[in-house]
Amino acid sequence: AQTVTQSQPEMSVQEAETVTLSCTYDTSENNYYLFWYKQPPSRQMILVIRQEAYKQQNATENRFSVNFQKAAKSFSLKISDSQLGDTAMYFCAFTYQLIWGAGTKLIIKP
Amino acid sequence: GAGVSQSPSNKVTEKGKDVELRCDPISGHTALYWYRQSLGQGLEFLIYFQGNSAPDKSGLPSDRFSAERTGGSVSTLTIQRTQQEDSAVYLCASSLTGSVNEKLFFGSGTQLSVL
Numbered sequence: 302a303q304t305v306t307q308s309q310p311e312m313s314v315q316e317a318e319t320v321t322l323s324c325t326y327d328t329s330e331n332n333y334y335l336f337w338y339k340q341p342p343s344r345q346m347i348l349v350i351r352q353e354a355y356k357q358q359n360a361t362e363n364r365f366s367v368n369f370q371k372a373a374k375s376f377s378l379k380i381s382d383s384q385l386g387d388t389a390m391y392f393c394a395f396t397y398q399l400i401w402g403a404g405t406k407l408i409i410k411p
Numbered sequence: 412g413a414g415v416s417q418s419p420s421n422k423v424t425e426k427g428k429d430v431e432l433r434c435d436p437i438s439g440h441t442a443l444y445w446y447r448q449s450l451g452q453g454l455e456f457l458i459y460f461q462g463n464s465a466p467d468k469s470g471l472p473s474d475r476f477s478a479e480r481t482g483g484s485v486s487t488l489t490i491q492r493t494q495q496e497d498s499a500v501y502l503c504a505s506s507l508t509g510s511v512n513e514k515l516f517f518g519s520g521t522q523l524s525v526l
Contacts, residue, residue: 305453334512344500346517353512392453397511398444398504399470401453 324393434503442509
């Protein structure tokens with residue numbers, strides 16, 4: 302069965318610091334997609350970044366980047382220069398976005 | 412509309428009653444998803460509609476749950492004979508074509524509380 306695991310229930314960092322959220326997954330597929338979504342208190346999920354498994358280059362979107370290790374089935378999210386507005390739940394999701402991790406609550410402290 | 416709209420935003424019901432949750436996707440989006448988010452947990456896939464194809468109902472937890480999508484647009488998720496374990500946030504999302512790598516656009520969800 303395909304699974305997604307986020308091992309950090311909650312993290313807290315100071316504003317402007319860099320933080321890394323971890324995600325591991327299990328699949329027998331060779332080609333797939335991975336996603337990070339952010340859920341602020343408004344509950345509305347917002348796509349942060351996505352990665353195609355056949356691409357070796359790690360995806361980057363402004364302050365957000367991923368470290369994709371296909372052999373290790375690891376897909377971590379790095380947030381640089383963290384801002385107060387980054388405070389939210391972060392979810393990792395797999396392929397058709399039918400399989401999601403339990404989420405990491407990220408708190409950015411002023 | 413400009414985004415995915417869900418109603419009601421909050422619903423309180425008594426155990427055993429039926430509830431209907433509504434989702435209005437972005438105009439032109441052919442794919443529509445329903446998820447359930449229980450407290451402290453990730454999203455649980457419920458059902459997926461893609462155009463005129465038969466929906467993927469593989470995530471529905473029991474036969475008390477059903478959903479329909481009329482005219483390829485608005486969708487209604489119905490929960491019959493609600494139980495306390497049905498209490499959760501129900502999220503709806505849509506995407507343009509349903510492709511495997513496509514961005515999903517989410518509504519703000521319906522918080523269902525079964526007393």
